[in-house]
Amino acid sequence: MTSGSSKVRWGILGTGAIAERFLHGLRAVPDAEAVAVGSRDQSTADRFADRWDIPRRHGSYQALAEDDDVDVVYVATPHSAHHDATVMCLEAGRGVLCEKPLALDAAQAGAMVETARRNGRFLMEGMWTRFAPAMIEAVRLVGSGAIGRVRTLTADIGWRADYDPASRLFSPALGGGALLDLGVYPVALASAFLGEPAGIDARAEFAPTGVDSQVAITLTGNGGEVALLLASIETDLPARAVISGTEGRIEIEEWFNPTSLTLVPRGGEPRVLSFPRRANGFEYEAAAVTELVRAGAQESPRMPWAESLRVADVLDRIRSLTG
Structure with a gap:
């Protein structure tokens, strides 16, 4: 976070249904605000931003990654784009909450974790169930x-x-x-x-x-x-x-x-x-990541890197068994 900023500033990478659901939860987190959205198309970014009253709208994922007014990015793309989008954001200096699964396979997941470690940035797989x-x-x-x-x-x-x-x-x-x-x-x-x-x-x-x-x-x-x-x-x-x-x-x-x-x-x-919800369930994950980013953490104790890597490895082994 930049010095003096009162809220953790979120960017939303992707404009599909999961991004909408996450934003609904994020709105229930007092210390967080969505300040930017990135899409592969400018008109899509504009429509999404208008719907959610987000001030900064980018017509490419790269532009969002390079937005210095963003502290942490929620990667809400299809699974196949998780690795590239996450690595891009981490390399540009953003923290990342990447929707599950973290990657297509354990090799990609390992590369994402290594990028976060090398750049000293926050990274977490969006396993929202853990935070309920x-x-x-x-x-x-x-x-x-x-x-x-x-x-x-x-x-x-x-x-x-x-x-x-x-x-x-x-x-x-x-x-x-x-x-x-x-x-x-x-x-x-x-x-x-x-x-x-x-x-x-x-x-x-x-x-x-x-x-x-x-x-x-x-x-x-x-x-x-x-x-x-x-x-x-x-x-x-x-x-x-x-x-x-x-x-x-x-x-x-x-x-x-x-x-x-x-x-x-x-x-x-x-x-x-x-345990009644405050919003739709995503608010607990969003609140946890907001506090971790504010504290300068690199990973979550509730969903640490080692856990995501273990799950990715098990998924690989399951796919090798099922063909």
């Missing part, structure tokens, strides 16, 4: 021994997408498929609670374009823990996660953006804990 108060409480409960020793984790996520070979979900060139778009969430969830997997098994079904449309994943931990994960762009799934231990379990509905959890102790009565 309900998920933070789930981590605290597990760490406190509330459900004993974790033995299993189940999580699914999916919704039916109309088939369009040119869309980002079904286009190989845009990094499409259920695993990268949705499966990254349960893989990251398993990583948060089980750590580095000792074993991985996976099966997938494929769309006509060749991207995976459904993927089923089994991860095993070093202590015999088992995670069963499912992601789909063919059907609407319940979006339910259950973390089970030797002394109880935690159930989370709509776990990717939760507002409550249920603690079910072994032999005891279930207890529901509620």
Whole structure:
């Protein structure tokens, strides 16, 4: 941040639906403001900026990256552009919050982290689920021994997408498929609670374009823990996660953006804990990054570089198994 600036100044790189959702959350963060937007087309940038009352609008990603009135950039492009856009912004001196998945593969993710390290800039993968108060409480409960020793984790996520070979979900060139778009969430969830997997098994079904449309994943931990994960762009799934231990379990509905959890102790009565949102759920991630950038941090303790690299490696290994 520049000396004397009262708010952390955000730039938005990309003008799609995810950028709109992030801005809705960002508006609920008092110490943050969106000051600039970048698009590949000037007219698109202008329309987006008018809609969100953003003063600076750039007709190229490069121009946004070089805007010295921006402290941190939210990269909201399709997956295939994450690496290049992030590296460009980091090299230009901006911090970056890059939408998940951080990159198409572990090699790209490693290069992005190395660029952030070399330039002394902030970088975080946009794993917004990690910052939801309900998920933070789930981590605290597990760490406190509330459900004993974790033995299993189940999580699914999916919704039916109309088939369009040119869309980002079904286009190989845009990094499409259920695993990268949705499966990254349960893989990251398993990583948060089980750590580095000792074993991985996976099966997938494929769309006509060749991207995976459904993927089923089994991860095993070093202590015999088992995670069963499912992601789909063919059907609407319940979006339910259950973390089970030797002394109880935690159930989370709509776990990717939760507002409550249920603690079910072994032999005891279930207890529901509620965490109403202030906006749409993105505000927690936006607030955390805002404070980290203000403090001059390079990475987040809740979603550190090592964690993103581990998740990227697991995704690579899953794809090698599914073909």
